[in-house]
Amino acid sequence: MTEFSFxxxxxxxxxxxxxxxxxxxxxxxxxxxxxxTAATVKAMRPESVRETGADILLxxxxxxxxxxxxxxxxxxxxxxxxxxxxxxxxxxxxxFQVMSLAELRKLTEDGVTFRSHIDGSRHTLTPxxxxxxxxxxxxxxxxxFDECPALPADRARIExxxxxxxxxxxxxxxxxxxxxxxxxxxxxxxxxxxxxxxxSAAALTNIGFDGYAVGGLAVGEGQEAMFACLDYAPGMxxxxxxxxxxxxxxxxxxxxxxxxxxxxxxxxxxxxxxxxGQAFTRRGVVNIKNARHADDPRPLDEACGCPACRGYSRAYxxxxxRAGEILSSMLLTWHNLHYYQELMEGxxxxxxxxxxxxxxxxxxxxxxxxxxxxx
Numbered sequence: 001m002t003e004f005s006f007x008x009x010x011x012x013x014x015x016x017x018x019x020x021x022x023x024x025x026x027x028x029x030x031x032x033x034x035x036x037t038a039a040t041v042k043a044m045r046p047e048s049v050r051e052t053g054a055d056i057l058l059x060x061x062x063x064x065x066x067x068x069x070x071x072x073x074x075x076x077x078x079x080x081x082x083x084x085x086x087x088x089x090x091x092x093x094x095x096f097q098v099m100s101l102a103e104l105r106k107l108t109e110d111g112v113t114f115r116s117h118i119d120g121s122r123h124t125l126t127p128x129x130x131x132x133x134x135x136x137x138x139x140x141x142x143x144x145f146d147e148c149p150a151l152p153a154d155r156a157r158i159e160x161x162x163x164x165x166x167x168x169x170x171x172x173x174x175x176x177x178x179x180x181x182x183x184x185x186x187x188x189x190x191x192x193x194x195x196x197x198x199x200s201a202a203a204l205t206n207i208g209f210d211g212y213a214v215g216g217l218a219v220g221e222g223q224e225a226m227f228a229c230l231d232y233a234p235g236m237x238x239x240x241x242x243x244x245x246x247x248x249x250x251x252x253x254x255x256x257x258x259x260x261x262x263x264x265x266x267x268x269x270x271x272x273x274x275x276x277g278q279a280f281t282r283r284g285v286v287n288i289k290n291a292r293h294a295d296d297p298r299p300l301d302e303a304c305g306c307p308a309c310r311g312y313s314r315a316y317x318x319x320x321x322r323a324g325e326i327l328s329s330m331l332l333t334w335h336n337l338h339y340y341q342e343l344m345e346g347x348x349x350x351x352x353x354x355x356x357x358x359x360x361x362x363x364x365x366x367x368x369x370x371x372x373x374x375x
Contacts, residue, residue, distance in 0.1 A: 002021055002022065002023045002181065003021070003023075003180060003181060004020075004021065004022055004023075004140075004141075004181060004182065004183040004210055005020075005021045006018060006019070006020050006021070006211070006240065006241055006242050007019045007021065008239070008240065009352065010351055010352045010354075011351070012350070012351045012354050012355070012356040012357075013259065013356060013357070014234070014235070014259060014260050014261040015030075015258050015259050015260075015261065015347070015351045015356045016029070016030070016258075016261060016263055016351065017029060017030065017347075017348045017351040017352055018242075018263065020056075020088075020211075020242055020263075020264075022088045022140050022141075022181065022183070023140075023181040024080070024086060024087050024088045024089075024140055025055065025086075025087045025088060026055065027055040027056045027088055027264075028055055028344075028345075028348060029242065029263040029264060029348070030254075030258045030262065030263050030264070030265070030344055030347055030348065030351075031055060031056060031263065031264050031265070031344060032054070032254065032264075032265050032266070032267075032340045032341065032343070032344050033054070033056050033057060033058045033090060033264065033265065033266040034049055034052075034054050034057055034058070034266075034270070034271065034337055034340075035057075035058045035060075035266055035267065035268045035271065036049075036057045036058060036059050036083065036085075036089075037058075037059065037060045037063050037268070038060070038063045038064065038067070039059060039064060039073075039079060039082060039083040040083060041057065041271055041333075041337075042271050042272075042275065042329070042333065043271065043274060043275060043326075043329040043330045043333040043334075044271070044330070044333055044334065044337070046083060046084045046085040047084075048334060049085075049337065050085075050087065052306070052334065052337040052338045052340075052341045053338070053341030053342070053344075053345065054337065054341060055087060055088065056087060056088040056089065056090060056140075056141075057085055057087070057088075057089050057090070058089070058090050058091070058092065058266045059079055059083075059089055059090075059091045059092075059137065059139070060091065060092045060094065060097060061091050061092060061093055061094035061097075061125075061130055061133050061134055061137070061143075062092075062094035062097035062098055062101070062102075062125070063097065064079070064091075064133070064137060065094065065123070065125075065133050066116050066118055066121075066123070067118060070132075070133040070136040070137055071136060073136065073137055074136040074137070074138075078136075078137065078138030079091075079137040079138050079139065080138055088140040088141065089137075089138075089139055089140050089141070090139065090140065090141035090142075090143070090185075090244075090264075090266075091134045091137055091139040091141070091142060091143065092143050092246070093130045093134070093142075093143040093144060093145040093146060093172075093187075094125055094130055094133070094145070095112075095125075095130070095145050095146045095147055095148060096148045096246075096247075098112050098114055098125055099112075099147065099148055099149070099150075100150075101117045102114035102115060102116065102117055103115040103116075103117055103120070107147070109164070109167075110124075110126055111124055111125055111126030111127065111129070111145075111168075112124070112125050112126075112147075125145070126145070126171075127144070127145040127168045127169075127171035127172040127175055128171065128175040130144075130145040130172065131145070131172055131175040131176050132175070135179070139182070140181075140182060140183065141182075141183045141184075141185060141210075141211065142176060142182065142183065142184045142185070143184075143185050143187060143213065144168065144169045144172035144173070144184060144185065144186050144187055144209070145168050145169075145171075145172050146165035146168055146169065146187045146189060146215060147161045147164055147165050147168070147189075148161070148165075148189065148215055148216050148219065149161045149191070149216070149219075150219050150220055151191060151192065151216075151219050151220045151221040151225075152220065152221070153191065155191075155193060155196075158189075158190065158191035158193060158196060158216075159190075159193070159196055161189060162189040162190045162191075162196050162199070162200050165187065165189045165200070165215075166189075166200060166203040166204070169186050169187070169203070169204060169207055169209075170207050172184065172186075173186075173207050173208070173209070183210035183211055184209055184210055185209055185210060185211040185212060185213050185242075185244060186204035186207060186209035186211075186212050186213070187204075187212075187213040187214075187215040187246070188200045188201050188204060188212060188213065188214050188215060188216075188233060188236070188237065189215050189216045190216065191216055192221060192225055192228070192229050194229075194232060197229070197232070197233050197236060198236055201233075201236035201237055202236075204237075205237070205238060209241070210241065211241050211242040211243070211244060211264075212237040212238065212241055212242070212243055212244070213243070213244040213245070213246050214229075214230070214233050214234060214237075214243065214244070214245045214246070214262070215246050217229060217230070217245065217246075217247075217248070218245075218246070218247045218248045218249055218253070219247075223252075223253060223256070226248075226253070227256050227260065230245070230256070230257060230260040230261075230262065231260060234260060234261035234262055235261060242263045242264055243261060243262050243263045243264070244262070244263065244264040244265070245257050245262040245264070245265050246265075246266065247266065247267060248265050248266075248267055249265070249267050249269065250267075250269060251280060251339075251340070251343055251363075252364075252367075254340075254343065254344075255343070255347070255360060255363055258347050258351075259356070259360065269336075270333065270336035270337050270339070270340050271333045271336065271337070273285075273332075273336055274329055274331075274332035274333030274334075274335070274336045274337075275329045275332070275333065277289040277321045277328070277332065278332070278336075279300045279301075279308075279317075279332050279335050279336060279339075280335075280336050280339045280340070281300055281301040281304070281339065282301060282303065282366050282367070283301075283366055283367055284367050286300055286314070288300075288314065288317045288318050288321050288328075288332065289318065289321055289322065290318075293314040293315060293317070293318040294315055294318050294319075295315055296313065296314040296315050296318075297313045297314075297315060298313065298314055299312070299313065299314065300314060300317070300335055301335075301339075304335065304338065304339065304342075305338075306334055306335045306338035306339075307331065307334055307335075308331040308332065308334055308335040309335060312331060317331060317332065346359060346363075347359065
């Protein structure tokens with residue numbers, strides 16, 4: 001059986017391209033992971049997601065433990081079989097959702113007790129239970145259980161949270177055990193405090209993980225502050241392991257993160273935007289609900305080869321969105337995921353060729369020269 005490993009193939013400045021090897025297939029990096037929170041990428045068939053170029057999907061421990069339940073998914077053959085996706089799956093630990101979605105939370109050294117946002121039922125999530133749930137799901141990449149405070153927050157709150165997360169990281173490592181072919185990623189915390197980020201990275205490296213995430217960003221601090229943190233945070237993590245920035249983001253966020261040494265990203269934005277009538281293109285964002293598209297025979301993007309652009313006009317997409325047709329969500333989501341995967345492929349090629357700076361300049365110039373207003 002293929003062991004989990006990471007091969008770094010080329011660098012250009014801080015930008016990196018490589019391959020994550022797993023028993024279920026290779027993941028080309030930098031990689032964007034479409035989010036299948038509840039065992040589905042909304043409005044997409046798994047086969048269609050793969051056709052966009054995605055190598056890996058993200059599922060979520062919190063949502064799947066509540067519905068349909070990790071034990072049920074295990075009885076049905078695991079998450080891959082359950083959702084008909086045979087390639088790698090990364091599962092978030094549930095920590096972020098517990099803090100942001102669950103009701104009546106009680107945080108202790110042991111873990112978090114909370115009530116479900118679905119039906120009010122009472123649950124406890126600890127590092128050990130998070131590892132158990134992700135094992136039952138059959139995740140290829142498991143995330144350590146952590147706590148993630150929203151920003152802004154005072155330094156004392158951020159430091160207490162980081163120290164707790166590091167203790168939970170050690171417990172996650174012990175509970176994960178020895179699982180050949182599966183990987184466990186630790187999550188760096190510390191907010192925007194450089195010394196706390198360094199302490200967190202040192203603690204995680206001492207514990208030892210198969211990959212490392214930069215957590216606690218894209219939680220309200222803004223792009224400028226996020227990039228300032230990414231100027232140093234990824235470099236604190238082992239260079240021979242994958243680096244994952246959680247919950248990011250918009251196309252220019254992704255490009256800026258890759259420029260600063262990030263290998264993996266995920267975000268609900270391409271699918272959520274597809275459902276709300278927004279399409280990402282080389283020249284910016286098309287708001288298909290706008291009346292000016294009602295008589296426009298052009299595709300969303302003349303250079304795009306996705307089904308929405310190959311077969312449908314802006315006028316038609318405007319019509320089905322205004323009519324509330326499900327096809328609107330399907331086509332726009334497909335287009336957005338296709339765009340994101342083309343973005344990643346463009347960066348992989350540019351890094352390999354040593355031309356990332358020129359590629360990045362072209363990316364920004366194309367968006368600024370267009371007549372499409374930004375989000």
